[in-house]
Amino acid sequence: MKTLKLGFIGAGFIARFQAVAMKQVRHCELTAIFNHTGAEELADYARSNRLGEPVIYNTVAEMCNHCDAIALFSPNYTRISIMEEITEAVIAGAPLKGVICEKPLGRTVEEAEKMVQLADKAGLLTSYFENQLHMNSINNALHQLRPQQEAMGNFTLARSTEEHSGPHNGWFWDPTQQGGGVLSDMGCHSIAIGRHILTPAGKSPTFLEPVSMQCDTALLKWGQPKFRKVLMDKYGVDYTKTPAEDFATGIATFRNPETGQHVKAQFTDSWMYDKQGLRLWMDALGPGYAMEVNTLISPLEIFVGDEAAESVADAETALEKSTASRGLLAVHPNEADLYGYTTEIQDAVDSFLQGRNAMLDFRYGAEITWLVQAAYLAAERKVTLDLTDPAVREELKGYRSLISQGRGAEILYP
Ligand SMILES: NC(=O)c1ccc[n+]([C@@H]2O[C@H](COP(=O)([O-])OP(=O)(O)OC[C@H]3O[C@@H](n4cnc5c(N)ncnc54)[C@H](O)[C@@H]3O)[C@@H](O)[C@H]2O)c1
Numbered sequence: 402m403k404t405l406k407l408g409f410i411g412a413g414f415i416a417r418f419q420a421v422a423m424k425q426v427r428h429c430e431l432t433a434i435f436n437h438t439g440a441e442e443l444a445d446y447a448r449s450n451r452l453g454e455p456v457i458y459n460t461v462a463e464m465c466n467h468c469d470a471i472a473l474f475s476p477n478y479t480r481i482s483i484m485e486e487i488t489e490a491v492i493a494g495a496p497l498k499g500v501i502c503e504k505p506l507g508r509t510v511e512e513a514e515k516m517v518q519l520a521d522k523a524g525l526l527t528s529y530f531e532n533q534l535h536m537n538s539i540n541n542a543l544h545q546l547r548p549q550q551e552a553m554g555n556f557t558l559a560r561s562t563e564e565h566s567g568p569h570n571g572w573f574w575d576p577t578q579q580g581g582g583v584l585s586d587m588g589c590h591s592i593a594i595g596r597h598i599l600t601p602a603g604k605s606p607t608f609l610e611p612v613s614m615q616c617d618t619a620l621l622k623w624g625q626p627k628f629r630k631v632l633m634d635k636y637g638v639d640y641t642k643t644p645a646e647d648f649a650t651g652i653a654t655f656r657n658p659e660t661g662q663h664v665k666a667q668f669t670d671s672w673m674y675d676k677q678g679l680r681l682w683m684d685a686l687g688p689g690y691a692m693e694v695n696t697l698i699s700p701l702e703i704f705v706g707d708e709a710a711e712s713v714a715d716a717e718t719a720l721e722k723s724t725a726s727r728g729l730l731a732v733h734p735n736e737a738d739l740y741g742y743t744t745e746i747q748d749a750v751d752s753f754l755q756g757r758n759a760m761l762d763f764r765y766g767a768e769i770t771w772l773v774q775a776a777y778l779a780a781e782r783k784v785t786l787d788l789t790d791p792a793v794r795e796e797l798k799g800y801r802s803l804i805s806q807g808r809g810a811e812i813l814y815p
Contacts, residue, residue: 403428403754404428404429404430405428405429405430405469405470405750405753405754406429406430406432406433406453406467406468406469406470407423407429407430407431407432407433407453407468407469407470407471407472407750408431408432408433408434408435408458408464408465408467408468408470408471408472409431409433409434409435409443409455409471409472409474410435410437410461410464410471410472410473410474410475410483411435411437411472411473411474411475411476411479411503412434412435412437412438412439412440412442412443412474413438413439413474413475413570414569414570415474415503416439416443416472416474417439417443417446418721418736418737418742419472419474419737419742419746420443420446420447420450420452421737421742422737422738422742422743422746423452423746424450424452425737425738425743426743426746426747426750427747427750428750428751428754429746429750430452430453431447431452431453431455432453432454432455432456432467432468433455433456433457433458433464433467433468433471434447434455434456434457434458435457435458435461435464435475436457436458436459437475440457441457443455444457460486461483461486461487461490462486462489462490462493462495465487465490465491465495465496465497466490466495466496466497468497469496469497469498469499469753470497470498470499470500470501470526470528470749470753471487471497471499471500471501472500472501472502472503472530473500473501473502473503474503476570476572476578476579477505477508477572477578477579477580477585478508478572478578478579478580480502480506480507480508480512480516481507481512481515481516481519484500484502484515484516484519484520485519487500487519487523487525488519488520488522488523488525491523491524491525492522492523497523497525498525498526498753498756499525499526499527499528499749499753500520500525500526500527500528501527501528501529501530501749501759502516502527502528502529502530502763502766503530504529504530504531504589504590504766504769505580505585505586505589505766505769505770505773506529506763506766506767506769506770507580507766507767507770508579508580508581508585508805509580509770509774509800509801509805510767510770510771510774510797510798510799510800511798511799512770513763513766513767513770513771514767514798516763516766516767517763517764517766517767520763526752526753526756526757526758526759527758527759527762527763527764528745528748528749528752528753528758528759528761528762529759529761529762529763529765529766529769530745530749530761531589531590531593531745531761531765531766531769532590532740532741532742532745533561533563533590533591533593533594533597533681533740533741534593534594534597534606534741534745534760534761535741535742535744535745535748535760536594536681536694536739536740536741536744537738537741537744538694538696538739539594539597539598539683539694539741542692542694543598543602543692546687546690546692547602549687549689549690550601550602550687550690551602553687553688553689553690554687554688555599555601555657555662555664555687556598556599556664556685556686556687557599557662557664557665557686557687557688558664558665558666558667558685558686559594559595559596559598559599559664559665559666559667559683559684559685560595560666560667560668560669560682560683560684560685561590561591561592561594561595561598561666561667561668561669561681561682561683562591562668562669562670562671562680562681562682562683563587563590563591563670563679563680563681564587564669564670564671564672564674564679564680564682565671565672565674565678565679565680565721565722566672566673566674566675566678566722566724567623567647567672567673567722568586568672569722570636571635571636571637571638573586574632574636574638574640574645575636575638575643575645576643576644576645576804576805576806576807576809577643577805577806577807579645579805580805581645581646581773581777581802581804581805582618582620582644582645582646582647582649582672582804582809583645583646583647583648583649583670583671583672584616584618584646584649584670584773584776584777584780585773585777585805586670586672587670588649588651588668588670588773588776589769589770589773590670590681591668591669591670592653592666592668592769592772592773592776593769594683595653595666595667595668595683596609596653596655596666598666598683598685598692599655599664599665599666599685601657606760606761606765607765607768608657608658609655609656609657609658609664610655610656610657610658610789611653611654611655611772611775611788611789612654612655612656612663612787612788612789613653613654613785613786613787613788613789614651614652614653614654614772614775614776614778614779614785614786614788615651615652615779615785615786616649616650616651616652616776616777616779616780617649617650617651617780618646618648618649618777618780618804618812618813619646619647619648619649619813620640620644620645620646620647620648620809620813620814621647621648621671621673622647622672622673623640623644623647623672623673624640624644624647624813624814628640629641641810642807642810643807643809643810644804644809644810644813644814645804645809645813646804646809646813647671647672647673648669648670648671648672648673649668649669649670649671649776649780650667650668650669650670651667651668651776651779651780652665652666652667652668653665653666653668653772653776654666675724676697676724677697677723677724677725677730677731678697678721678722678723678724678731679696679721679722680695680696680697681694681695681696681740682694682695682696682697696733696739696740697731698731699731699732699733699734700734701732701733701734702729702730702731702732703729703730703732704728704729704730705726705727705728705730706727707727709727710726710727721736721740745759748760771797774797774800774802775788775793775797777800777802777804777805778793778796778797778800778802780812781802781803781812
């Protein structure tokens with residue numbers, strides 16, 4: 402196998418972004434797309450950009466017989482049933498080699514563990530897509546600072562945020578479908594990247610041991626009556642009855658098992674960030690050195706005056722989740738690379754072609770789900786959760802947050 406034949410299940414926002422990223426990735430082609438909304442448009446894009454000649458298939462089993470790896474880019478609530486179909490097809494003889502899954506691996510610990518079990522049962526290679534660990538800006542900063550780290554000691558504090566003004570589709574807003582609110586949607590990124598920055602050079606992504614979790618979830622903007630109405634009118638989601646958090650912040654504490662040192666990853670995520678568009682912001686402090694990434698700072702700026710603004714039909718061409726189409730706008734020349742999508746696909750392609758799991762496998766994805774669910778539990782209980790306590794670990798196995806059960810009003814409306 403010299404080229405990895407990829408199949409996409411899901412042809413929406415992230416699938417299109419990954420297709421843009423694929424233009425910069427070697428040794429792979431898009432050969433299959435599952436027949437659902439957006440499939441035809443994605444196939445056209447793939448053909449006109451010479452990513453491959455994708456065939457649109459009506460069943461998951463057919464796809465498994467016509468590609469080397471399948472990427473799950475469909476909504477969170479579809480994960481398990483699709484993964485079950487994949488497993489069944491492989492056991493029945495389909496030649497599929499690997500499976501990729503976008504974050505989050507599961508909406509609960511139970512779901513994420515099920516994903517791991519199903520992939521194991523089918524003997525599939527896995528890749529969990531957490532793009533931020535592949536961001537070149539982050540990894541270049543870490544590379545630059547390794548000598549200082551060697552001399553002075555590791556990072557002790559990482560702060561990471563992912564914020565925008567709210568998701569683009571109704572199912573994200575519905576906590577029973579998505580698995581929660583912004584903590585489930587984007588907290589998984591921020592917790593993962595914080596831990597990555599704190600991880601000493603050359604150690605595995607799960608080297609640092611989780612010690613404790615603090616978290617606060619709140620509904621700061623979208624619970625107000627006028628914004629609830631916007632959600633109802635635009636997405637048919639009722640935040641009077643089934644709200645989800647639009648703001649979450651917390652601290653995950655980790656222990657270095659070799660030195661016993663405790664380090665902290667502080668995370669903040671929101672769907673009420675009414676600035677230019679999506680902002681990823683990370684900074685980290687070590688003894689005598691530091692790093693900082695802010696994706697809203699670009700070498701490229703454009704200005705659109707009021708008169709010219711009328712001609713701008715699609716504000717999102719400027720930046721992911723753009724909120725404005727006039728004035729001084731932040732624009733990125735290569736967002737797919739900025740957010741780490743190109744590097745994460747290249748890693749999955751190279752790894753699968755060499756017959757091994759990607760840098761981040763499903764087991765890693767399940768641990769991130771576990772940390773996110775621990776954050777929900779800490780917020781519900783208003784306590785610092787001891788993640789080393791066997792009783793807490795046991796409870797998390799079957800835990801489903803109140804917010805994801807549609808009972809968010811009990812904690813988000815004081
Ligand atoms: N890493 C990131 O930065 C990032 C960004 C956005 C989304 N995501 C993740 O990607 C996944 C998809 O999000 P999105 O924003 O593309 O959503 P979306 O709603 O824009 O697109 C979902 C796609 O899935 C298809 N679909 C829906 N139900 C399906 C089913 N039962 N079977 C097959 N296909 C089905 C839809 O037709 C659509 O093409 C989510 O899990 C989300 O968390 C990750």
